[in-house]
Amino acid sequence: MTNRFLTVLMFLACPVLLTAQINADISGVWTGTLYQNEGGIADRFELFFDIEQIGPAVKGKAYVQLGDLYAEMHLSGYRNGAGSWRISETEILRSDKAGLQVSWCMKEYDLRLDYREGELVLNGPWWGNSEYGPCVPGSITLKRKPKVALLFFGGQDPVNVEPHGHVHYRNHPFNRCLAIGCNEHTITGVGITG
Numbered sequence: 341m342t343n344r345f346l347t348v349l350m351f352l353a354c355p356v357l358l359t360a361q362i363n364a365d366i367s368g369v370w371t372g373t374l375y376q377n378e379g380g381i382a383d384r385f386e387l388f389f390d391i392e393q394i395g396p397a398v399k400g401k402a403y404v405q406l407g408d409l410y411a412e413m414h415l416s417g418y419r420n421g422a423g424s425w426r427i428s429e430t431e432i433l434r435s436d437k438a439g440l441q442v443s444w445c446m447k448e449y450d451l452r453l454d455y456r457e458g459e460l461v462l463n464g465p466w467w468g469n470s471e472y473g474p475c476v477p478g479s480i481t482l483k484r485k486p487k488v489a490l491l492f493f494g495g496q497d498p499v500n501v502e503p504h505g506h507v508h509y510r511n512h513p514f515n516r517c518l519a520i521g522c523n524e525h526t527i528t529g530v531g532i533t534g
Contacts, residue, residue: 364453364460365393366391366393366398366425366453366460366462366484367391367392367393367398368390368391368484369388369389369390369484370388370389370390370391370462370482370483370484371386371387371388371482371483371484372387372388372462372480372481372482372483373385373386373387373480373481374386374387374404374466374478374479374480375478375479375480375481376475376476376477376478377476377477377478378476379476380475380476380478381406381442382406385404385405385406386404386405386406387402387403387404387405387480387482388402388403388404388482389401389402389403389415389462389482390403391415396418396419397416397417397418397419398415398416398417398418398425398427399414399415399416399417400414400415401413401414401415401433402415402429402447407438408436408438409436409437409438409440409442410435410436411432411434411435411436411444412432412433412434412435413429413430413431413432413433413444413446413447414429414430414431414433415427415428415429415430416428416430417449423452423453424450424451424452424464425449425450425451425452425453425462426448426449426450427448427449427451428446428447428448428449429446429447429448429468430446432444432446443470443471443472444470445468445469445470445475446468446469446470447466447467447468447475448466448467448468449464449465449466449480450464450465450466451463451464451480451482452464459483459484460483460484461481461482461483462480462481462482462483462484463479463480463481463482464479464480465477465478465479466478466479466480
């Protein structure tokens, strides 16, 4: 009788835990890859999102890089009724075309939040337009380690897994654009430069 009760309890708890994962706050720094279909300038770029979630809305920055070619864009978006995130790049904040005759693509993303192998993953398709017309579309995959306490309890993270909601490392690509002083234990002076 006890084993049956525990099994039923487990099955009832699984949807609650899954909902907590999928409804997790997506604030933070996400790192990964932007893939572009055949015919684009390259088949993959490094991609970073620095996102702040405010209820069902998000704002932040995207940073895309291919060698010396890079751009930082402002992001905004919302969670739609199907549970995916519709995010748009709204303006180029800074960029370097590395001497190439290219036009930056202002992208739209339709991203789903998944939990894979101990990490939260945002992935899905992207498409967009440049001054030359529609861009060759593709997909992205971004990862962030979960705030475990936030996933299961909601609200503030009592163990302060990620100070200030973001983790910045000395070698992180955002450091090219952010003035931060840090060592392995502290983060100080976070702000935009230039």
